[in-house]
Amino acid sequence: MAEPSAVVAQLIFGIVRGILLGCVFALIAHGLNLIWGIAKVVNVAHGEFIMLGAYGAYFLNLFLGLNPLVSAPIDAALGLAVGLGFYFGFLHRELRGKEAITLQSEMVTLVATFGLSLFIANAANVLFSGNFVGIPWNAGSVELGILQIPLGGIYVAILSVAIIALTQIFLNRTYLGIGIRAYSQDIPATQLMGINPTVVAAIGTGLGFGVTMAGGAFLTVLFPTGIYPYMGALYAPISFVIVVLGGPGKMWGSLVGGITLGIIIDVGQIFLGPSIAYAVAFLTLIPVLLFRPEGILR
Amino acid sequence: MTMVLSVAEVRKDFGGVHALRGVSLSVAEGRIVGLIGPNGSGKTTLLNVIAGVEKPTAGTVTLDGRRIDRLPAHRVVELGIAKTHQIPKPFLGLTTRDNVGVAVLYGSRQDRDVARAFDEANWVLRLVGLERHAETLAANLTVQDRKRLELARVIATGSRILLLDEVFAGLSPDELREAMGLFTRLQKEIGFGALVVEHVMRAVLTLSDRVIVIDEGRKIAEGPPQQVVRQPAVIEAYLGREAARAAT
């Protein structure tokens, strides 16, 4: 008698946790997706910027006692600046004056950002030491029937969705946002609209980095002791899979992909163990690429 | 035996867009068929379907009675049909000669000997007048030379039927005259057949034995060049309804 109900309770718990996790995953993937969708660059160093966001939250907590929710906007502002620097220092040279991003350019940026990821992760390893660190912040939890849900997880999930919604409003409702969307679809047309493509691409990239680093801060709430220099090696592939699942350039796709992956991982962990859960999560990429290359959203 | 390419009732949809709504035509080796029509009428799509780049939604493409519409593009080339790209697609990092050499090595000749293939490539380069640029990287060619390179490559594949997508577009009157002269010479020397797509009528009317006009994915006229251009439906497709009424 108790057996099936325990399974159901576990399943519900897995789904709820998966949704919370998935919303934050969605946010970090959203950062990748913004850069991918707008500047047409797949940032292989994405995971390293998540890591920097997490360390940002860690140091702000260590030195100023800030909690990760407060650190996130500071991270985001930092990310915006870093993103602008990244665009001008890195991408501009390759993308400048191009009317469309060729496969060749794509490979160049892929390899270049991969070099950057090696650099950042290992520099962080030397600077921050290779130990796992965490932020001692606990927002308590709520009881929902038999379930105990950590409040911190609820906060970051809600904030993640809110940030995704805000970027959507920015892209759809503001002049600059519409310019950015035009750039992402047709670069020459952007120029005809009187918009400077360089400015638009740079802002789009900065936006992506801001979102990514804020996401890094939120992750520290879900994984309280999971901050270390090579953490990007896990979250970057997760972000890649989510963006492909949701469809590159489809911003709500990140949310759908993120929640899908969060549920696969969390429910999978309960019933199949963590290893197989992650293996399944990674391999969902293949059927999606084969049968729904535009992503699971229409 | 001369090769005959036939297209029967070919339709092609891209999602909701009906690019081709049932087109039929045939091209024989040694004959030049012109294919004209306004922008967006489906000319490039038709060439892609024949070349195996796109699969037709319905209808058949046959070569000497044998279905080729389910074959991948490279198999179609092996059978002797090759297509140029409306926007040239040279291998930018290779020299002009290497671009042509690749076509010899992999086209319908299936000659695996690299040295011999490059002799052949040199011959084709001389035919089309690109020998001066043999060692030039394709990335450094002008747009006009890139178009020539497109032509050189399809000839180098040894194909018996060429599908030419707007190779005469964007030329000045002088260049156009020269290019048409070149085409006529090549055709005499090699004897290929061709389906020549043009947006501009002049080249097609002069070069073709027969002309087909398509509009919105449908064939609206077919016949000898001078006869076809006088048909009201053709004038209408090109110049609009008013002009058609005025002409009759």
Add this chain to the structure above:
Amino acid sequence: MKLPAIPKLGPTVWGIAAFLVVGAVAAPWIPIYPLTILIGLLVFAALAYSMNFITGLTGYVSFGQVVFMGTGAYAWGYVVGTFRWHPIGGVLVGAAVGALLALGLGAVTLRFRGVYFAIATLVMPLAAVDIILVTPALGGGQGIILNLGFEPLSWFYTIWVILAIEIGLTYWVTHGRIGYGLRAIKGDEDAAKTLGIDAARLKLFVFCFSGLFTGAAGAVNAWTLSGVFPNDAFALLFSLQMLAMVVIGGMGTLLGPLLGAVVVYIPHTYFLTVVVGAEFIVIGILIAIIALVIPEGIVGALRRHIPALRRILE
């Protein structure tokens, strides 16, 4: 009229051959420590050439290349540990398994272009290690620990043979008809298809070579460690080092991977004694700069800027 150079053995080939022959003759007299460094260098060179097959020749960036290394190592560890095979037999099995896996994975992933291929391959080693962790027959999280003893000369000659065959194959592929087909695919795959190139088959062909030699090198690497450990065997860092070697040396060239192996491996051994991972700070920046400024790598840049070297380097 100038005919294109008919493939004949140029200075690069002689240089590489001399390097290999001198190494083979001198090996028994090389002191242990430099010999182990040389073995490591040859393993890295073998990995670099195998990355060159796919990424250098076709332009498909394989972030997941280490999956072949890891499976090669596990295949080796399994037959040597469970069936008591001779380690060299294990290396052959590792190579075969690597090639078969490449055939299977390539048939699916090579349909994806550009970044999609990179991502699809990236997840393979991640999934593989997760699966191995829960596979008791392969030692689970423990890995496979063998007590094979220290045999540097056997390691040396095994990896030497693998590398020599691999370089020979690279020469054969790059200097023949297939090389032109691959360069065309790298330049513009759609255009290549419309000129009669069976791109799918050609890509799969070189990907199998790539898997074969990566598997073999992974097996030799496991032999030198006398064991296989899940997180090390599938460490993405190997993929990244392979890519680094090819990018730095010169994608698709004959000499590039060897140069890249020297540039990446030698600092690696040096820095190991300083701070683990510190060399990647330098290598990372180097790759980024090379990709953006001289995407053709050292060999390509030398050829472009020093005409005298054009006939020598390949």
